[in-house]
Amino acid sequence: MYNEQHFRNKLTIHKFCEVLVDELLNLKPTSLRVSNSEQPLENRFQRRQTIKHKLEETEEKCSRNRKKRKRCVECYTKFSKELGYKEALNKAKKVTTFCSLCPSQPSVCIQCFEDHLKK
Structure with missing residues (x-):
């Protein structure tokens, strides 16, 4: 062609x-x-x-043989600024996805991934 x-x-x-x-x-x-x-x-x-960021799903397993879920870093920081850390612990999403190309490999939900791309 x-x-x-x-x-x-x-x-x-x-x-x-x-x-x-x-x-x-x-x-x-x-x-x-x-x-x-x-x-x-x-x-x-x-x-x-x-390419600086890539969203992947974790393969880590917890003791009950389920995928390990962690708090979304972006949700947690947003809620902790607005409501404080205690409320942020309860309201932040727990996800199995993370940014594999970042050095710290932070857990990020799909909705917050675009915000994470801007960093």
């Missing part, structure tokens, strides 16, 4: 897929070079390392 319209800059299928994925994920634009060997391997995939 790309090669039909841009016959001078032919792309390999692999490179076309990379460009397509980058475009769909709104990553940094890639240069449309024909040969991949011009760039070192680290530089070719560097643009994909710009």
Whole structure:
């Protein structure tokens, strides 16, 4: 499809897929070079390392063989500022999801994940 319209800059299928994925994920634009060997391997995939946050589900189990739930950090801080820490302990959501790319791997609910992305 790309090669039909841009016959001078032919792309390999692999490179076309990379460009397509980058475009769909709104990553940094890639240069449309024909040969991949011009760039070192680290530089070719560097643009994909710009993702700072990723929401994953924990595999930790409690003593009753259920997934371990922790308080959402964003909900807890919001409620503790408004109502105090005692009320925040009761009102903050308990979730099994966390941000796997942050160093502290904080527990975050799906609703608060967008707020967490801004940090």
